[in-house]
Amino acid sequence: MSVSVKLSAGSNFPSVRVNTLDGTTITLGRAYHGALWQMVVIYRGQHCPLCTKFLNRLEEYKTRLQKIGLDIVAASADSISQLKEHKERLTTSYPIGYGLSQKQMQQLGLYISIPRSEQETDHDFAEPGLFVVNRLGEIIVIDISNNPFSRPELESLVSGLEWISDPDNDYPIRGTLAY
Incomplete structure (x- = not known):
């Protein structure tokens, strides 16, 4: 059994870079295109039908997320050829x-x-992971x-993000007292 270190709410998101099919390198946790936040979705890979379903369903929420200043990026340990094969079953437009x-x-x-x-x-x-990182790089x-x-x-996740993104709600990062 190995020891695993879990990230803490409010901590800085680690610097992790991945390549995309169009040849660009993206840094996970760094919002692009003027967004304030980024949702980082880690999925198991092209072999997982539940991951395919989740990624495609997430695309349906992209417009709502963009309205609150949040962009989306996903990543896996798949090879370039596995991602190319997977893209045939994906309806996603995010990187x-x-x-x-x-x-x-x-990390x-x-x-x-x-x-x-x-x-x-x-x-x-990797098994599934989802992180939302603010413009300061905090989780x-x-x-x-x-x-x-x-x-x-x-639906619950996106509704919650819409609520906490509203400055009138003054919602702090929760769960920061990790031990």
Whole structure:
């Protein structure tokens, strides 16, 4: 059994860079295109039908998230060829990175799994993680899981983000007293 360090609410998001299919390198946790916040979604890989469903469903919320100044990026440990194959089943328009290393997955405090067989995938992979990072690089929302069927319900998540993004609500980062 290995020791895993989990990220804390209010802490700085680690500097993790990934490549995308168009050849650009993106830094996870750094908002782009004038956004104030970024949602970072880590998914298991193209072998996971629940991940495909989640990523496609998240696309349906993109406009609402953009209205509150939040952009989306997703990433996995898949290879470039696996992401190309996966893109055929995705309806997403937000950037998706590939090639997360085991070290990067550990930096993000994610659970990491060994494939059950070569038919599943050919590399260790991260279990789901979702982070919302503010313009200062602080983590304001953390959701990590050790399996693909325990993810935040998107309507609740997006409604909550809409509420906390409203300056009139003066909502602080919650859960900062981690031990």
